[in-house]
Amino acid sequence: MEREVYPKHLYEQIRREIGVDYVRHELRKYLPSIKGEVWKRIDQDIEGWFDEAPFLYPVRDFWNGVHGIMMGFKLYSHLLNFITGENVRWTKEEIELELLNFGTVNSLVKEMVPEGNEVRLAMSGYLKNERLRKSHLEEMQKWYEITEERSTNPIIATQKSIEGKDKLVVYDGNGRTTLAVLKGRGKILAYVGRFVDERRQPENYWxxxxxxxxIVHFVKKAREMGDDNLYGSYVRVLRDMLDRSESGRYEMLNRVVPKGSKFYDEFMGDLDLSRKV
Structure with missing residues:
Protein backbone atom coordinates (compact mmCIF):
# COMPACT_ATOMS: atom_id res chain seq x y z
CA MET A 1 0.00 0.00 0.00
CA GLU A 2 1.21 3.51 -0.80
CA ARG A 3 2.05 6.01 1.92
CA GLU A 4 -0.89 7.57 3.71
CA VAL A 5 -1.78 10.84 1.99
CA TYR A 6 -5.26 11.25 3.47
CA PRO A 7 -6.32 11.92 7.09
CA LYS A 8 -5.57 8.92 9.29
CA HIS A 9 -9.18 8.26 10.26
CA LEU A 10 -10.02 7.37 6.64
CA TYR A 11 -7.77 4.32 7.02
CA GLU A 12 -9.43 3.01 10.21
CA GLN A 13 -10.37 -0.65 9.98
CA ILE A 14 -13.91 -0.21 11.32
CA ARG A 15 -14.75 2.41 8.67
CA ARG A 16 -13.37 0.19 5.92
CA GLU A 17 -15.40 -2.72 7.28
CA ILE A 18 -18.59 -0.66 7.18
CA GLY A 19 -17.98 0.29 3.56
CA VAL A 20 -17.21 -3.30 2.57
CA ASP A 21 -20.26 -4.74 4.34
CA TYR A 22 -22.51 -2.07 2.87
CA VAL A 23 -21.40 -2.89 -0.69
CA ARG A 24 -21.69 -6.63 -0.09
CA HIS A 25 -25.26 -6.22 1.15
CA GLU A 26 -26.34 -3.95 -1.68
CA LEU A 27 -24.85 -6.12 -4.43
CA ARG A 28 -26.89 -9.06 -3.18
CA LYS A 29 -30.00 -6.97 -3.82
CA TYR A 30 -28.91 -5.78 -7.25
CA LEU A 31 -27.70 -9.22 -8.41
CA PRO A 32 -30.51 -11.49 -7.16
CA SER A 33 -29.86 -14.23 -9.71
CA ILE A 34 -26.40 -14.92 -8.28
CA LYS A 35 -26.59 -17.57 -5.58
CA GLY A 36 -24.29 -19.85 -3.64
CA GLU A 37 -20.54 -20.19 -3.29
CA VAL A 38 -19.70 -17.52 -5.89
CA TRP A 39 -20.50 -14.86 -3.27
CA LYS A 40 -17.45 -15.93 -1.27
CA ARG A 41 -15.22 -14.88 -4.15
CA ILE A 42 -17.16 -11.66 -4.75
CA ASP A 43 -17.00 -10.77 -1.05
CA GLN A 44 -13.26 -11.40 -1.03
CA ASP A 45 -12.75 -9.15 -4.05
CA ILE A 46 -14.78 -6.34 -2.44
CA GLU A 47 -12.68 -6.56 0.72
CA GLY A 48 -9.61 -5.87 -1.40
CA TRP A 49 -10.99 -2.71 -2.98
CA PHE A 50 -9.41 -0.49 -0.31
CA ASP A 51 -5.77 -1.20 -1.04
CA GLU A 52 -5.28 -4.58 -2.74
CA ALA A 53 -7.27 -4.47 -6.00
CA PRO A 54 -4.88 -4.36 -9.00
CA PHE A 55 -7.07 -2.03 -11.07
CA LEU A 56 -8.12 0.39 -8.33
CA TYR A 57 -6.27 3.37 -6.84
CA PRO A 58 -5.87 2.78 -3.08
CA VAL A 59 -8.30 4.54 -0.72
CA ARG A 60 -9.63 7.03 -3.28
CA ASP A 61 -11.35 4.48 -5.50
CA PHE A 62 -12.71 2.64 -2.47
CA TRP A 63 -14.50 5.59 -0.87
CA ASN A 64 -15.57 6.91 -4.27
CA GLY A 65 -16.94 3.46 -5.14
CA VAL A 66 -18.85 3.15 -1.87
CA HIS A 67 -20.32 6.60 -2.49
CA GLY A 68 -21.22 5.65 -6.06
CA ILE A 69 -23.33 2.73 -4.88
CA MET A 70 -24.84 4.68 -1.97
CA MET A 71 -25.75 7.72 -4.00
CA GLY A 72 -26.25 6.15 -7.41
CA PHE A 73 -28.74 3.52 -6.29
CA LYS A 74 -30.15 4.78 -2.99
CA LEU A 75 -29.59 8.56 -2.99
CA TYR A 76 -27.96 8.33 0.44
CA SER A 77 -26.51 11.79 0.19
CA HIS A 78 -24.97 12.08 3.68
CA LEU A 79 -24.31 8.53 4.87
CA LEU A 80 -20.71 8.62 3.66
CA ASN A 81 -20.22 11.84 5.65
CA PHE A 82 -21.08 9.93 8.83
CA ILE A 83 -19.02 6.86 7.96
CA THR A 84 -15.92 8.93 7.19
CA GLY A 85 -16.46 11.86 9.58
CA GLU A 86 -13.47 12.36 11.86
CA ASN A 87 -15.67 13.29 14.82
CA VAL A 88 -17.80 10.14 14.56
CA ARG A 89 -16.64 7.07 16.49
CA TRP A 90 -17.86 3.75 15.13
CA THR A 91 -18.47 0.47 16.95
CA LYS A 92 -19.89 -2.88 15.90
CA GLU A 93 -22.28 -4.16 18.52
CA GLU A 94 -25.43 -6.06 19.35
CA ILE A 95 -27.75 -3.19 20.20
CA GLU A 96 -31.14 -3.22 21.88
CA LEU A 97 -33.82 -2.66 19.25
CA GLU A 98 -35.83 -0.47 21.60
CA LEU A 99 -32.97 2.08 21.61
CA LEU A 100 -33.32 2.67 17.87
CA ASN A 101 -35.47 4.90 15.71
CA PHE A 102 -36.47 4.02 12.17
CA GLY A 103 -34.94 6.30 9.56
CA THR A 104 -37.67 5.24 7.14
CA VAL A 105 -40.74 3.52 8.51
CA ASN A 106 -41.78 0.45 6.52
CA SER A 107 -45.31 0.56 5.13
CA LEU A 108 -46.12 -2.60 7.10
CA VAL A 109 -45.04 -0.95 10.34
CA LYS A 110 -47.15 2.11 9.51
CA GLU A 111 -50.14 -0.21 9.38
CA MET A 112 -49.37 -1.16 12.97
CA VAL A 113 -48.06 2.21 14.21
CA PRO A 114 -49.45 5.08 12.07
CA GLU A 115 -47.34 7.72 13.82
CA GLY A 116 -43.89 7.80 15.36
CA ASN A 117 -40.61 6.24 14.29
CA GLU A 118 -39.45 4.67 17.54
CA VAL A 119 -38.76 0.98 17.10
CA ARG A 120 -40.10 0.25 20.59
CA LEU A 121 -43.57 1.34 19.43
CA ALA A 122 -43.54 -1.29 16.70
CA MET A 123 -42.28 -3.90 19.17
CA SER A 124 -45.07 -3.23 21.65
CA GLY A 125 -47.67 -3.00 18.88
CA TYR A 126 -46.86 -6.40 17.43
CA LEU A 127 -46.85 -7.97 20.89
CA LYS A 128 -50.52 -7.02 21.08
CA ASN A 129 -51.42 -8.31 17.60
CA GLU A 130 -50.01 -11.76 16.86
CA ARG A 131 -52.12 -12.22 13.74
CA LEU A 132 -50.75 -9.10 12.11
CA ARG A 133 -47.20 -9.91 13.22
CA LYS A 134 -47.32 -13.31 11.50
CA SER A 135 -48.86 -11.84 8.37
CA HIS A 136 -46.26 -9.09 8.11
CA LEU A 137 -43.41 -11.50 8.87
CA GLU A 138 -44.47 -13.78 6.04
CA GLU A 139 -44.63 -10.83 3.65
CA MET A 140 -41.22 -9.47 4.69
CA GLN A 141 -39.52 -12.85 4.41
CA LYS A 142 -40.60 -13.17 0.79
CA TRP A 143 -38.47 -10.12 -0.09
CA TYR A 144 -35.39 -11.59 1.56
CA GLU A 145 -35.87 -14.98 -0.08
CA ILE A 146 -35.41 -13.40 -3.52
CA THR A 147 -31.69 -12.88 -2.95
CA GLU A 148 -28.71 -14.57 -1.36
CA GLU A 149 -28.92 -14.37 2.46
CA ARG A 150 -28.54 -10.77 3.65
CA SER A 151 -31.00 -10.41 6.52
CA THR A 152 -28.23 -10.89 9.09
CA ASN A 153 -25.91 -8.22 7.66
CA PRO A 154 -25.21 -5.43 10.18
CA ILE A 155 -27.40 -2.35 9.94
CA ILE A 156 -25.94 1.17 10.12
CA ALA A 157 -27.25 3.51 12.82
CA THR A 158 -26.06 7.03 13.54
CA GLN A 159 -26.47 9.45 16.40
CA LYS A 160 -28.60 12.43 15.46
CA SER A 161 -29.97 15.39 17.34
CA ILE A 162 -33.74 15.45 16.83
CA GLU A 163 -35.71 18.23 18.50
CA GLY A 164 -32.80 18.80 20.86
CA LYS A 165 -32.48 15.15 21.89
CA ASP A 166 -29.81 12.64 20.89
CA LYS A 167 -31.26 9.59 19.17
CA LEU A 168 -29.86 6.59 17.33
CA VAL A 169 -31.43 6.49 13.88
CA VAL A 170 -31.25 3.57 11.46
CA TYR A 171 -29.65 5.05 8.35
CA ASP A 172 -29.33 1.79 6.43
CA GLY A 173 -31.14 -1.41 7.34
CA ASN A 174 -34.68 -0.34 8.18
CA GLY A 175 -35.96 -3.50 6.50
CA ARG A 176 -33.64 -5.72 8.56
CA THR A 177 -34.71 -3.85 11.68
CA THR A 178 -38.36 -4.43 10.83
CA LEU A 179 -37.66 -8.12 10.20
CA ALA A 180 -35.94 -8.44 13.59
CA VAL A 181 -38.96 -6.86 15.28
CA LEU A 182 -41.32 -9.22 13.47
CA LYS A 183 -39.22 -12.20 14.55
CA GLY A 184 -39.55 -11.08 18.16
CA ARG A 185 -35.87 -10.36 18.66
CA GLY A 186 -34.59 -7.95 21.28
CA LYS A 187 -31.26 -7.04 19.70
CA ILE A 188 -29.73 -6.53 16.27
CA LEU A 189 -26.16 -6.47 14.97
CA ALA A 190 -25.26 -2.91 14.03
CA TYR A 191 -22.53 -0.49 13.15
CA VAL A 192 -23.25 2.44 15.44
CA GLY A 193 -21.79 5.90 14.91
CA ARG A 194 -21.66 8.29 17.85
CA PHE A 195 -20.25 11.82 17.90
CA VAL A 196 -17.17 12.52 20.00
CA ASP A 197 -18.00 16.23 20.30
CA GLU A 198 -21.04 18.46 20.67
CA ARG A 199 -21.30 19.63 17.06
CA ARG A 200 -23.64 16.81 16.04
CA GLN A 201 -22.56 17.20 12.42
CA PRO A 202 -19.90 15.10 10.68
CA GLU A 203 -16.63 16.94 10.14
CA ASN A 204 -13.60 16.28 7.94
CA TYR A 205 -15.28 13.57 5.88
CA TRP A 206 -14.55 12.14 2.45
CA ILE A 215 -18.77 21.21 -9.93
CA VAL A 216 -15.44 22.21 -11.47
CA HIS A 217 -16.88 21.40 -14.90
CA PHE A 218 -19.45 24.16 -14.37
CA VAL A 219 -16.83 26.46 -12.87
CA LYS A 220 -14.82 26.18 -16.07
CA LYS A 221 -17.91 26.82 -18.19
CA ALA A 222 -18.63 29.97 -16.20
CA ARG A 223 -15.07 31.17 -16.76
CA GLU A 224 -15.27 30.41 -20.50
CA MET A 225 -18.52 32.40 -20.74
CA GLY A 226 -16.92 35.32 -18.92
CA ASP A 227 -19.58 35.21 -16.20
CA ASP A 228 -17.56 36.49 -13.25
CA ASN A 229 -20.49 36.49 -10.83
CA LEU A 230 -21.33 32.85 -11.52
CA TYR A 231 -17.67 31.88 -11.41
CA GLY A 232 -17.24 33.64 -8.07
CA SER A 233 -20.31 31.90 -6.66
CA TYR A 234 -18.96 28.50 -7.58
CA VAL A 235 -15.59 29.33 -6.02
CA ARG A 236 -17.27 30.36 -2.75
CA VAL A 237 -19.31 27.15 -2.66
CA LEU A 238 -16.21 25.04 -3.26
CA ARG A 239 -14.27 26.92 -0.59
CA ASP A 240 -16.99 26.15 1.92
CA MET A 241 -17.05 22.47 0.92
CA LEU A 242 -13.28 22.11 0.99
CA ASP A 243 -12.99 23.85 4.35
CA ARG A 244 -14.84 20.81 5.72
CA SER A 245 -12.67 18.13 4.16
CA GLU A 246 -8.90 17.61 4.18
CA SER A 247 -9.21 14.77 1.70
CA GLY A 248 -11.30 17.01 -0.54
CA ARG A 249 -8.51 19.57 -0.61
CA TYR A 250 -5.99 16.87 -1.49
CA GLU A 251 -8.21 15.60 -4.31
CA MET A 252 -8.73 19.11 -5.65
CA LEU A 253 -5.00 19.74 -5.76
CA ASN A 254 -3.93 16.37 -7.12
CA ARG A 255 -6.76 14.81 -9.12
CA VAL A 256 -9.74 17.01 -9.95
CA VAL A 257 -8.14 19.65 -12.19
CA PRO A 258 -5.31 18.75 -14.61
CA LYS A 259 -2.16 20.64 -13.72
CA GLY A 260 -0.21 22.79 -16.13
CA SER A 261 -3.09 24.82 -17.57
CA LYS A 262 -3.91 28.50 -17.33
CA PHE A 263 -7.27 27.60 -15.80
CA TYR A 264 -5.58 25.48 -13.11
CA ASP A 265 -3.29 28.30 -12.05
CA GLU A 266 -6.07 30.90 -11.95
CA PHE A 267 -8.65 28.64 -10.34
CA MET A 268 -6.31 27.35 -7.64
CA GLY A 269 -5.22 30.88 -6.91
CA ASP A 270 -8.83 31.91 -6.40
CA LEU A 271 -9.59 28.88 -4.23
CA ASP A 272 -6.53 29.68 -2.10
CA LEU A 273 -6.42 26.24 -0.49
CA SER A 274 -3.31 27.17 1.47
CA ARG A 275 -5.21 29.68 3.59
CA LYS A 276 -5.85 28.80 7.22
CA VAL A 277 -9.21 27.11 7.70
Whole structure:
Protein backbone atom coordinates (compact mmCIF):
# COMPACT_ATOMS: atom_id res chain seq x y z
CA MET A 1 0.00 0.00 0.00
CA GLU A 2 1.21 3.51 -0.80
CA ARG A 3 2.05 6.01 1.92
CA GLU A 4 -0.89 7.57 3.71
CA VAL A 5 -1.78 10.84 1.99
CA TYR A 6 -5.26 11.25 3.47
CA PRO A 7 -6.32 11.92 7.09
CA LYS A 8 -5.57 8.92 9.29
CA HIS A 9 -9.18 8.26 10.26
CA LEU A 10 -10.02 7.37 6.64
CA TYR A 11 -7.77 4.32 7.02
CA GLU A 12 -9.43 3.01 10.21
CA GLN A 13 -10.37 -0.65 9.98
CA ILE A 14 -13.91 -0.21 11.32
CA ARG A 15 -14.75 2.41 8.67
CA ARG A 16 -13.37 0.19 5.92
CA GLU A 17 -15.40 -2.72 7.28
CA ILE A 18 -18.59 -0.66 7.18
CA GLY A 19 -17.98 0.29 3.56
CA VAL A 20 -17.21 -3.30 2.57
CA ASP A 21 -20.26 -4.74 4.34
CA TYR A 22 -22.51 -2.07 2.87
CA VAL A 23 -21.40 -2.89 -0.69
CA ARG A 24 -21.69 -6.63 -0.09
CA HIS A 25 -25.26 -6.22 1.15
CA GLU A 26 -26.34 -3.95 -1.68
CA LEU A 27 -24.85 -6.12 -4.43
CA ARG A 28 -26.89 -9.06 -3.18
CA LYS A 29 -30.00 -6.97 -3.82
CA TYR A 30 -28.91 -5.78 -7.25
CA LEU A 31 -27.70 -9.22 -8.41
CA PRO A 32 -30.51 -11.49 -7.16
CA SER A 33 -29.86 -14.23 -9.71
CA ILE A 34 -26.40 -14.92 -8.28
CA LYS A 35 -26.59 -17.57 -5.58
CA GLY A 36 -24.29 -19.85 -3.64
CA GLU A 37 -20.54 -20.19 -3.29
CA VAL A 38 -19.70 -17.52 -5.89
CA TRP A 39 -20.50 -14.86 -3.27
CA LYS A 40 -17.45 -15.93 -1.27
CA ARG A 41 -15.22 -14.88 -4.15
CA ILE A 42 -17.16 -11.66 -4.75
CA ASP A 43 -17.00 -10.77 -1.05
CA GLN A 44 -13.26 -11.40 -1.03
CA ASP A 45 -12.75 -9.15 -4.05
CA ILE A 46 -14.78 -6.34 -2.44
CA GLU A 47 -12.68 -6.56 0.72
CA GLY A 48 -9.61 -5.87 -1.40
CA TRP A 49 -10.99 -2.71 -2.98
CA PHE A 50 -9.41 -0.49 -0.31
CA ASP A 51 -5.77 -1.20 -1.04
CA GLU A 52 -5.28 -4.58 -2.74
CA ALA A 53 -7.27 -4.47 -6.00
CA PRO A 54 -4.88 -4.36 -9.00
CA PHE A 55 -7.07 -2.03 -11.07
CA LEU A 56 -8.12 0.39 -8.33
CA TYR A 57 -6.27 3.37 -6.84
CA PRO A 58 -5.87 2.78 -3.08
CA VAL A 59 -8.30 4.54 -0.72
CA ARG A 60 -9.63 7.03 -3.28
CA ASP A 61 -11.35 4.48 -5.50
CA PHE A 62 -12.71 2.64 -2.47
CA TRP A 63 -14.50 5.59 -0.87
CA ASN A 64 -15.57 6.91 -4.27
CA GLY A 65 -16.94 3.46 -5.14
CA VAL A 66 -18.85 3.15 -1.87
CA HIS A 67 -20.32 6.60 -2.49
CA GLY A 68 -21.22 5.65 -6.06
CA ILE A 69 -23.33 2.73 -4.88
CA MET A 70 -24.84 4.68 -1.97
CA MET A 71 -25.75 7.72 -4.00
CA GLY A 72 -26.25 6.15 -7.41
CA PHE A 73 -28.74 3.52 -6.29
CA LYS A 74 -30.15 4.78 -2.99
CA LEU A 75 -29.59 8.56 -2.99
CA TYR A 76 -27.96 8.33 0.44
CA SER A 77 -26.51 11.79 0.19
CA HIS A 78 -24.97 12.08 3.68
CA LEU A 79 -24.31 8.53 4.87
CA LEU A 80 -20.71 8.62 3.66
CA ASN A 81 -20.22 11.84 5.65
CA PHE A 82 -21.08 9.93 8.83
CA ILE A 83 -19.02 6.86 7.96
CA THR A 84 -15.92 8.93 7.19
CA GLY A 85 -16.46 11.86 9.58
CA GLU A 86 -13.47 12.36 11.86
CA ASN A 87 -15.67 13.29 14.82
CA VAL A 88 -17.80 10.14 14.56
CA ARG A 89 -16.64 7.07 16.49
CA TRP A 90 -17.86 3.75 15.13
CA THR A 91 -18.47 0.47 16.95
CA LYS A 92 -19.89 -2.88 15.90
CA GLU A 93 -22.28 -4.16 18.52
CA GLU A 94 -25.43 -6.06 19.35
CA ILE A 95 -27.75 -3.19 20.20
CA GLU A 96 -31.14 -3.22 21.88
CA LEU A 97 -33.82 -2.66 19.25
CA GLU A 98 -35.83 -0.47 21.60
CA LEU A 99 -32.97 2.08 21.61
CA LEU A 100 -33.32 2.67 17.87
CA ASN A 101 -35.47 4.90 15.71
CA PHE A 102 -36.47 4.02 12.17
CA GLY A 103 -34.94 6.30 9.56
CA THR A 104 -37.67 5.24 7.14
CA VAL A 105 -40.74 3.52 8.51
CA ASN A 106 -41.78 0.45 6.52
CA SER A 107 -45.31 0.56 5.13
CA LEU A 108 -46.12 -2.60 7.10
CA VAL A 109 -45.04 -0.95 10.34
CA LYS A 110 -47.15 2.11 9.51
CA GLU A 111 -50.14 -0.21 9.38
CA MET A 112 -49.37 -1.16 12.97
CA VAL A 113 -48.06 2.21 14.21
CA PRO A 114 -49.45 5.08 12.07
CA GLU A 115 -47.34 7.72 13.82
CA GLY A 116 -43.89 7.80 15.36
CA ASN A 117 -40.61 6.24 14.29
CA GLU A 118 -39.45 4.67 17.54
CA VAL A 119 -38.76 0.98 17.10
CA ARG A 120 -40.10 0.25 20.59
CA LEU A 121 -43.57 1.34 19.43
CA ALA A 122 -43.54 -1.29 16.70
CA MET A 123 -42.28 -3.90 19.17
CA SER A 124 -45.07 -3.23 21.65
CA GLY A 125 -47.67 -3.00 18.88
CA TYR A 126 -46.86 -6.40 17.43
CA LEU A 127 -46.85 -7.97 20.89
CA LYS A 128 -50.52 -7.02 21.08
CA ASN A 129 -51.42 -8.31 17.60
CA GLU A 130 -50.01 -11.76 16.86
CA ARG A 131 -52.12 -12.22 13.74
CA LEU A 132 -50.75 -9.10 12.11
CA ARG A 133 -47.20 -9.91 13.22
CA LYS A 134 -47.32 -13.31 11.50
CA SER A 135 -48.86 -11.84 8.37
CA HIS A 136 -46.26 -9.09 8.11
CA LEU A 137 -43.41 -11.50 8.87
CA GLU A 138 -44.47 -13.78 6.04
CA GLU A 139 -44.63 -10.83 3.65
CA MET A 140 -41.22 -9.47 4.69
CA GLN A 141 -39.52 -12.85 4.41
CA LYS A 142 -40.60 -13.17 0.79
CA TRP A 143 -38.47 -10.12 -0.09
CA TYR A 144 -35.39 -11.59 1.56
CA GLU A 145 -35.87 -14.98 -0.08
CA ILE A 146 -35.41 -13.40 -3.52
CA THR A 147 -31.69 -12.88 -2.95
CA GLU A 148 -28.71 -14.57 -1.36
CA GLU A 149 -28.92 -14.37 2.46
CA ARG A 150 -28.54 -10.77 3.65
CA SER A 151 -31.00 -10.41 6.52
CA THR A 152 -28.23 -10.89 9.09
CA ASN A 153 -25.91 -8.22 7.66
CA PRO A 154 -25.21 -5.43 10.18
CA ILE A 155 -27.40 -2.35 9.94
CA ILE A 156 -25.94 1.17 10.12
CA ALA A 157 -27.25 3.51 12.82
CA THR A 158 -26.06 7.03 13.54
CA GLN A 159 -26.47 9.45 16.40
CA LYS A 160 -28.60 12.43 15.46
CA SER A 161 -29.97 15.39 17.34
CA ILE A 162 -33.74 15.45 16.83
CA GLU A 163 -35.71 18.23 18.50
CA GLY A 164 -32.80 18.80 20.86
CA LYS A 165 -32.48 15.15 21.89
CA ASP A 166 -29.81 12.64 20.89
CA LYS A 167 -31.26 9.59 19.17
CA LEU A 168 -29.86 6.59 17.33
CA VAL A 169 -31.43 6.49 13.88
CA VAL A 170 -31.25 3.57 11.46
CA TYR A 171 -29.65 5.05 8.35
CA ASP A 172 -29.33 1.79 6.43
CA GLY A 173 -31.14 -1.41 7.34
CA ASN A 174 -34.68 -0.34 8.18
CA GLY A 175 -35.96 -3.50 6.50
CA ARG A 176 -33.64 -5.72 8.56
CA THR A 177 -34.71 -3.85 11.68
CA THR A 178 -38.36 -4.43 10.83
CA LEU A 179 -37.66 -8.12 10.20
CA ALA A 180 -35.94 -8.44 13.59
CA VAL A 181 -38.96 -6.86 15.28
CA LEU A 182 -41.32 -9.22 13.47
CA LYS A 183 -39.22 -12.20 14.55
CA GLY A 184 -39.55 -11.08 18.16
CA ARG A 185 -35.87 -10.36 18.66
CA GLY A 186 -34.59 -7.95 21.28
CA LYS A 187 -31.26 -7.04 19.70
CA ILE A 188 -29.73 -6.53 16.27
CA LEU A 189 -26.16 -6.47 14.97
CA ALA A 190 -25.26 -2.91 14.03
CA TYR A 191 -22.53 -0.49 13.15
CA VAL A 192 -23.25 2.44 15.44
CA GLY A 193 -21.79 5.90 14.91
CA ARG A 194 -21.66 8.29 17.85
CA PHE A 195 -20.25 11.82 17.90
CA VAL A 196 -17.17 12.52 20.00
CA ASP A 197 -18.00 16.23 20.30
CA GLU A 198 -21.04 18.46 20.67
CA ARG A 199 -21.30 19.63 17.06
CA ARG A 200 -23.64 16.81 16.04
CA GLN A 201 -22.56 17.20 12.42
CA PRO A 202 -19.90 15.10 10.68
CA GLU A 203 -16.63 16.94 10.14
CA ASN A 204 -13.60 16.28 7.94
CA TYR A 205 -15.28 13.57 5.88
CA TRP A 206 -14.55 12.14 2.45
CA UNK A 207 -15.71 14.45 -0.33
CA UNK A 208 -16.32 12.31 -3.43
CA UNK A 209 -13.87 13.18 -6.19
CA UNK A 210 -16.62 12.88 -8.79
CA UNK A 211 -18.70 15.52 -6.99
CA UNK A 212 -15.79 17.96 -7.08
CA UNK A 213 -15.14 17.20 -10.74
CA UNK A 214 -18.79 17.83 -11.66
CA ILE A 215 -18.77 21.21 -9.93
CA VAL A 216 -15.44 22.21 -11.47
CA HIS A 217 -16.88 21.40 -14.90
CA PHE A 218 -19.45 24.16 -14.37
CA VAL A 219 -16.83 26.46 -12.87
CA LYS A 220 -14.82 26.18 -16.07
CA LYS A 221 -17.91 26.82 -18.19
CA ALA A 222 -18.63 29.97 -16.20
CA ARG A 223 -15.07 31.17 -16.76
CA GLU A 224 -15.27 30.41 -20.50
CA MET A 225 -18.52 32.40 -20.74
CA GLY A 226 -16.92 35.32 -18.92
CA ASP A 227 -19.58 35.21 -16.20
CA ASP A 228 -17.56 36.49 -13.25
CA ASN A 229 -20.49 36.49 -10.83
CA LEU A 230 -21.33 32.85 -11.52
CA TYR A 231 -17.67 31.88 -11.41
CA GLY A 232 -17.24 33.64 -8.07
CA SER A 233 -20.31 31.90 -6.66
CA TYR A 234 -18.96 28.50 -7.58
CA VAL A 235 -15.59 29.33 -6.02
CA ARG A 236 -17.27 30.36 -2.75
CA VAL A 237 -19.31 27.15 -2.66
CA LEU A 238 -16.21 25.04 -3.26
CA ARG A 239 -14.27 26.92 -0.59
CA ASP A 240 -16.99 26.15 1.92
CA MET A 241 -17.05 22.47 0.92
CA LEU A 242 -13.28 22.11 0.99
CA ASP A 243 -12.99 23.85 4.35
CA ARG A 244 -14.84 20.81 5.72
CA SER A 245 -12.67 18.13 4.16
CA GLU A 246 -8.90 17.61 4.18
CA SER A 247 -9.21 14.77 1.70
CA GLY A 248 -11.30 17.01 -0.54
CA ARG A 249 -8.51 19.57 -0.61
CA TYR A 250 -5.99 16.87 -1.49
CA GLU A 251 -8.21 15.60 -4.31
CA MET A 252 -8.73 19.11 -5.65
CA LEU A 253 -5.00 19.74 -5.76
CA ASN A 254 -3.93 16.37 -7.12
CA ARG A 255 -6.76 14.81 -9.12
CA VAL A 256 -9.74 17.01 -9.95
CA VAL A 257 -8.14 19.65 -12.19
CA PRO A 258 -5.31 18.75 -14.61
CA LYS A 259 -2.16 20.64 -13.72
CA GLY A 260 -0.21 22.79 -16.13
CA SER A 261 -3.09 24.82 -17.57
CA LYS A 262 -3.91 28.50 -17.33
CA PHE A 263 -7.27 27.60 -15.80
CA TYR A 264 -5.58 25.48 -13.11
CA ASP A 265 -3.29 28.30 -12.05
CA GLU A 266 -6.07 30.90 -11.95
CA PHE A 267 -8.65 28.64 -10.34
CA MET A 268 -6.31 27.35 -7.64
CA GLY A 269 -5.22 30.88 -6.91
CA ASP A 270 -8.83 31.91 -6.40
CA LEU A 271 -9.59 28.88 -4.23
CA ASP A 272 -6.53 29.68 -2.10
CA LEU A 273 -6.42 26.24 -0.49
CA SER A 274 -3.31 27.17 1.47
CA ARG A 275 -5.21 29.68 3.59
CA LYS A 276 -5.85 28.80 7.22
CA VAL A 277 -9.21 27.11 7.70
Missing amino acids: LPTSLLME
